[in-house]
Amino acid sequence: MLPPRPLAARKGRGAVSNIQGRYEVNGREGFDDGWAATDEGEDLPAFKTQVTDEFAKSILSHNASPDIPFKVSLNPYRGCEHGCIYCFARPTHSYLGLSPGLDFESRLFAKVNAAELLRRELAHPSYKPEHIAIGVNTDAYQPCERDKRITRQVLEVLSECGHPVGMITKSSLIERDIDILAPMAEKGLACAAITITTLDSEISRTLEPRAAAPARRLRAIRTLTDAGIPVSVSVAPIIPFVTEPEIERILEAARDAGAVGAHYVVLRLPFEVNPLFQEWLEAHFPERAARVMNRVREMRGGKDYDSDFSKRMHGEGVWADLIRQRFHKTVDRLGLGRLEGRFDRLDTSQFRRPLVVPAATGTGRRAGAAQLDLF
Template sequence: MLPPRPLEAKKGRGAVSNLQGRYEVNGRESFDDGWVRDEEESAPFKTQVTDEYAKTILSRNTSPDIPFNVSLNPYRGCEHGCIYCFARPTHSYLGLSPGLDFESRLFAKVNAPDLLRRELAKASYVPEPIAIGVNTDAYQPCERELRITRRVLEVLHECEHPVALISKASLIERDIDLLAPMAAKGQAIAAITLTTLDPAISRTLEPRAAAPARRLRTIRTLTEAGIPVRVSVAPVIPFVTEPELERVLAAARDAGAVSAHYVVLRLPWEVQPLFQQWLEAHFPERAQRVMNRVREMRGGKEYDSDFSKRMQGEGVWADLIRQRFVKATERLGMNLTSGRFAELDASRFKRPLVVPPSQAKQCGNATGQLDLFS
């Protein structure tokens, strides 16, 4: 038996392999028997989007280190292919790989706007800011045609419900017509993730996300439209993106970002082996140094899920990064976003009609209730 071939990066994809999910019953191990042709092994993974009819759409959390209680994710899986994405392990629940499957086999919650409308219409619903795009980017490429995020925002805009958007895609600019009026009433903010200014690193780290320069232009465009923009410097990867920390913050401030926060690299579950494969493929000369520093910030482990440590780590190196971040934001006049999204205004909330107004008129009932014999 020949030894396994070394892992090689696939063009346009973040993960190097289709690593087996932890819930799969049968184990698989690849080896080179000499029959696989090079062109077959390097064949691209085509993106497949499957419609999904979700049962619920709002997720709630009580995590003290997250600035929101309620979130909405229109998609499962993300074509951006960010190798560090903490949502990758969720594909294991579907019997799929957190690796290449996560970024090529996507699920679109096509009934998300209807579910949201019904949720907001409940008499028991208490409005508070909804964060969109937390697990996977709500503006990933398939949104351009599917427009699920757009329709969700239309419901929130109609109800004057506060929203916080998190993205690294320029497509968010499409919805300025909805977000700008909401922001003028204190009901909308945007957070743009800016990991690096180096397009070469970004091309492998986040292969199908907008380039760094394009994200800076998005920050500027949103700011000029009156939408407050926070910059998320996440993740901070030792010896890869960490040296740029101050430059990233300065560029974001110059583009109009008013506040910032950061997260050190997190490697839960299958993200850890996937990230190490990525390091070996793209930065073999510093892979060991990177992982040594990651372990140093995680108490000797690859990851620590403790709420007080998971976002910023612990130890000397984690403290140095924190000091650098604080001093840079103070020097640049940027606010630190350690608090929750409490500043968004939920006081204007209007409970929606369960049936959209356009459909209600078709039924001959302006109240939005269906006629018994219509």
């Protein structure tokens, strides 16, 4: 039997493997018989991205989490081509019978009826407006959005209805929709958060391989700011000994680019994210993999992860306190954290229900007539 080959990543992909999802019935185990071996230094075969259209049954997700600043979110896509190895949404692909590994970043699903479903939700007589966060689980501006334009359609509905929205992304494609977001921001209806995990392009290329480069994200902050859109920076996740040394530099660069607020999250490793991240560590940082995981466990009460609401975002213990102090002292020094960059400060009083709601047949009807349609 041949010895196992060292872990190696595919170019342009974050996950090293296609691990089994926790709901799959049949188990499988990789075995190297030598036939698939490549020459040393040769790239592994590429995984082609597949985007499947799907018609969702609902579009708004509600949560009661006390540690996040929104209760309603909208995700136009399932799976994300950005391939961020740390993505907490990876385990959701298990519900589809797919792997949270390479499948999550290469087998995507586009909710092509998202705008139609949203219009129906907003037209419902019992609907009460709360600011909607877009791009929470998977990035609303991942590469396939250039062609699908689902996020833009959703923004057009929200703009028409005067509904507040907060965008979360690590893509410069958000600049395309400034023509919608800027007028909304002027009315207190829109803000954005740009995620910057690292300023090191080499680390970013493996950590989040198909997301915009760090310098490009800083430029997006400047572009949005110049258009009058309040932008905060999300320093997330903070990974000990990998991105953690950059906390102050990221905040300074974001402030210089025009960011008005900031928040952070320490590395989270729920469900299948844990083995996937550890595989990534062994492939890219084998010399410090043990140190990273030991520090993660120090911040998680000795475990790889703690899902307790009071601890999951920032951790606990000495190292978590040091990160907290470093972050908040830098934010105070730079004057970040102003209220105009917060999702929960958006105005809900301007909301008006849509006048026309698409019927099931695809034809239009007035919102008030919905209860009269029996057939």
